[in-house]
Amino acid sequence: MAGRIRDSARQIWLAGLGAYTKAEEDAGRFFERLVHEGEEIETRTRGLVEKQVKAVEHRVEDVRDRATGTWDRLETLFDERVAGALRRLGIPRREDLEQLEQRVAELEQALAEQQEAAPRSIQGRLPGSDEEE
Template structure:
C-alpha cells in the first residue's frame, strides 16, 4: 500500500529543471524588485526635493524674521547706548566747564568775544586819537 500512495521519486533531470525554474523566478523577482526600487527611488527623490524646497521656504521666512528681530533689538540697544553716551558726554562737558569757571579759566567763546570787544575799542581809540590830533593842527 505504501507504494501506491507515495509520490514517485523525481528524476535528476526533473529536479534540476525545478531548481533552474525556481532560480529563474528568484532572478526575475530580483530584477523586478530592482526596477521597482529604481522607479520608487526616483519618485521618492523627487518628493524629498519638493519637501526640502517647502521646508527651505518656510525656514527662510522664519530665519528672516529672526534676523529682522535681532537687527531691531541691536538698533534699539545702539540708540539707547548712543543716547546714554551723549548724556554722559554733556554732563562731563558741563562739569569740566563749571570747574574751569571756578578756577577763573574762561571758555573759548568768552575769550573770542573779549577779543572782538578789544578790537572794537582799539578802533574807536584810534579814531579818537586821529580826531584829537587833527583838532590840534587846526
C-alpha cells in the same frame, strides 16, 4: 527536475530584476519627494529666519539709539562738570575769551577812528611832530 530548478532559478532571477527595477523607481520617487519636502521646509524656515533677523536688527538699532543717547548725556554732563570746575578755578571759557577779543577789536577800531578825526593842529603840537622843528 533540472528544468524545474532552472525555471525556479529563472523566476527568482526575474523577481530580483523586478525588485531591483521597482526599488530604483521607488528610490527616484522617494528622492524627489525628499527634495520637495526639503524645499518646503527651507521656504518655511527662511521666512522664520528672516523674521528673526529683522527682530534682532530692530533690537540692535534700539540698543544703539539708547547707547548713543546715554553717551550724549554723559558727554553733556562731563562738559558741564569740567566747565564748572574751570569756572571755580577762575579759568575763562572760550566764549569769554572770544568776547574779550571782539571788544578789544572794537576798541582798536574806535581809537583808530578818533586818531584819524583829530585836528592836524593838535597832532602838530605833539612832541615828535614835523611842525615843531
